[in-house]
Amino acid sequence: MSAAPIKVTVLGSGTSMGVPSLACNCPVCTSKDPHDNRLRPSLLLSRNGQNVVIDTTPDFRQQALRAGLDRLDAILLTHAHADHILGFDDIRPFNIRQKSSLPVYSTEETFRVLRRAFAYVFDDAPTLSTIPSVDLHVVNGPFELLGTPIIPVPLLHGDLEVLGFRFGRCHHRGVAFRPRRILARSRAGDRGRCGARQCVRHAQEVVEGGLTNPVTRGTDPVPAHPAPPPRTPWKDAFSLPGPVLALTSSRRFLHGDTQ
Numbered sequence: 001m002s003a004a005p006i007k008v009t010v011l012g013s014g015t016s017m018g019v020p021s022l023a024c025n026c027p028v029c030t031s032k033d034p035h036d037n038r039l040r041p042s043l044l045l046s047r048n049g050q051n052v053v054i055d056t057t058p059d060f061r062q063q064a065l066r067a068g069l070d071r072l073d074a075i076l077l078t079h080a081h082a083d084h085i086l087g088f089d090d091i092r093p094f095n096i097r098q099k100s101s102l103p104v105y106s107t108e109e110t111f112r113v114l115r116r117a118f119a120y121v122f123d124d125a126p127t128l129s130t131i132p133s134v135d136l137h138v139v140n141g142p143f144e145l146l147g148t149p150i151i152p153v154p155l156l157h158g159d160l161e162v163l164g165f166r167f168g169r170c171h172h173r174g175v176a177f178r179p180r181r182i183l184a185r186s187r188a189g190d191r192g193r194c195g196a197r198q199c200v201r202h203a204q205e206v207v208e209g210g211l212t213n214p215v216t217r218g219t220d221p222v223p224a225h226p227a228p229p230p231r232t233p234w235k236d237a238f239s240l241p242g243p244v245l246a247l248t249s250s251r252r253f254l255h256g257d258t259q
């Protein structure tokens, strides 16, 4: 099973408000380039007919429809900001179709917010409505999905500690993950047509949020995303060779500016 490559689909690469954002007349939000049109940030990992999503954004339903997602096997949550969890209720069709609950992996802090935001899912109150069915797994170290180790990588997102997820292997170490190409690459699943798709397919690490040292130091266009200090028990994950893919996005640079 583990021989097949993991297919990575960028379901969304926009800011928390999406791009274009509402009521904004900036050059990016009014751009005619379809690549300046981005849903909220999420990844789909697929292997051997199994699918894992990283984050359930407010656009999750639209993203799943666009990707033709007909099965879901697990959910990874980087953190509980609204743009990463508010599509959570839309996992219900997968519960119904698969006749099972879905495992969700994240931190206790993320689950604390999730339980509050979706209290009806967790309050055990009788209901005639359809509600998501999940099993929450607090991540304390590496775990396995899709036949491959998933290594949690704590990162700082503003003053919030969030989780990145490292997985897979890279056979193309020559892939250049230069910061100014990250934006172009991040749109691959949004309809990639440059070499970005290849880079995504062979990414060794995928770290959500544009948070990693190698990618963002001194170049991150999102001020809320400072490079993290080496403070984590899994910090060695950063020291391994190979490229890093960070999903980031901008309302500051046109797609064409990031080529």
Ligand SMILES: [Zn+2]
Pocket (backbone or CB within 6 Å): 020, 021, 024, 025, 026, 027, 028, 029, 030, 251
């Ligand atoms: Zn704008």
Ligand SMILES: [Zn+2]
Pocket (backbone or CB within 6 Å): 079, 081, 157
């Ligand atoms: Zn956030």
